[in-house]
Amino acid sequence: MPTFSFRNTSTGVVTTLEGDLPFNVSGLLPDGTYTVQALSEEAPSMITIATVSASVPAQVTTLSVTPGDGRNTLTWSAPGNGGSPITDYAIEVDSGAGFGTVADGTSASTGFVHTGLTNGTAYAYRVAAVNAEGTGAFSASASGTPVAPTSLPAAAEADAQGHWFFGTDNATDSDMITGQSLVASGAAPVRSNGYLSIQGQANGLLSHVADSADITFCAVVRRPLGTTRAILGGVMDSGAGAAQAGWSPFTWDTNDLHVRNKGGSEVVELDNDSPLDSFYFLGLSLSAAGQHIYFRGTPGTNIVNAGNTGRGTVRNLNVALGDVHFNAAAFVGSFDCAELIVWQSAKTAAELEAIFLRSRDRLAARGVTVLAP
Structure with missing residues (x-):
């Protein structure tokens, strides 16, 4: 019996169908599933419907940290969304006592400025994408050590950010x-x-x-x-x-x-x-x-x-x-x-x-x- 396989590029899931009619893939639906069906309508009993459900997002792989005075600026790229839109990013930080959650609110922005930090202390971060299916794998950690400028140019407004x-x-x-x-x-x-x-x-x-x-x-x-x-x-x-x-x-x-x-x-x-x-x-x-x-x-x-x-x-x-x-x-x-x-x-x-x-x-x-x- 002929078979047909297709792969969800966001999740990596491969689905194989069997039947004696050619199949058609209609595309990714708003609910995060694929629809696959037989092409012929002359034999409705042979129509096969298959779906691939959405999953949690892929791992963030591009995290970078730029230190500043009392702050670290985090940037990353959005990973594959697993078939469901990314709605937030979970950020964790470790300054020596283990990773804990950063209270950054809810945002799909691919960047965050962590303020109120101690100059000279190293901060390690990891980030994971979140969608309706849950939280993806955390990224590898990236670190930054805030540092006060050794001196400011005479012209600078010293109290500015x-x-x-x-x-x-x-x-x-x-x-x-x-x-x-x-x-x-x-x-x-x-x-x-x-x-x-x-x-x-x-x-x-x-x-x-x-x-x-x-x-x-x-x-x-x-x-x-x-x-x-x-x-x-x-x-x-x-x-x-x-x-x-x-x-x-x-x-x-x-x-x-x-x-x-x-x-x-x-x-x-x-x-x-x-x-x-x-x-x-x-x-x-x-x-x-x-x-x-x-x-x-x-x-x-x-x-x-x-x-x-x-x-x-x-x-x-x-x-x-x-x-x-x-x-x-x-x-x-x-x-x-x-x-x-x-x-x-x-x-x-x-x-x-x-x-x-x-x-x-x-x-x-x-x-x-x-x-x-």
Whole structure:
């Protein structure tokens, strides 16, 4: 009697069928099974149905750990899902007393920043994927030892979680405080003397700094001639409802400079005559207590929008420069950036002004002129 075998490439399970009619495989169904049946409908009694059930995900095999100051950044690639979508990753850590669970919440993200660690202590990690069928095998362990920087550049904002200068002298987009590099998403940026250029929709750089209830994002940017509607950064994507409950400074709609703070003050027009082809300083501060401050350094009088409409839900995403998370076809403009600073703390308007003035001076030393009072 003829036989037919097929293999589920996610689980490795091989099923063999017997019969005197040819068989047809219809494909993977939404419930994680395959359907196989005889081709002829003239003899219904000969129709054979067979299924291969979903299984737990395959083992994670690509775990890496990048140390920082009091933190380790974990990254890995998604393994085969076993025929059922991966919904979470279990993370375990061992700092000398055996592996224990890391309380990282539920997320299908293939990365995690473990903070609050002791510099000089080695931390070993292992990761396993989770789906509706259960938890797959844990990865081989990978280790990282957080370390404080021996010294900070005089220009760095020492209390920030990340501070970047951009240009041809920083080809890896590395952070002055932790040494960690931004990760390109989409097209790589183009570097020039003292700044880099982000190319538009779906392109940008992902930082190691996670969104938090208190957050401050500052950048020195320039709108090139002819550019409209460019995403400057943040953690908001283009989904609906809770999926969009993040913040994103974005520009430019004609000459208007907007800030979007989903779940907080929503869309705010900060300026309807934003500078063209000149570098200027922008700052956004959100607090868990419910305050927002949007700031633009401006010749004469700084533009400030402040209020008690705070922020929406903290996203399980890292802060990005450019259009990493939003990725909407309406926002295709490019922009230039000379400096980026991110804090997991809120700043006052006076603090933002002081940061702005320091930024102006340190970028002048790099040959970049920032519009200033």
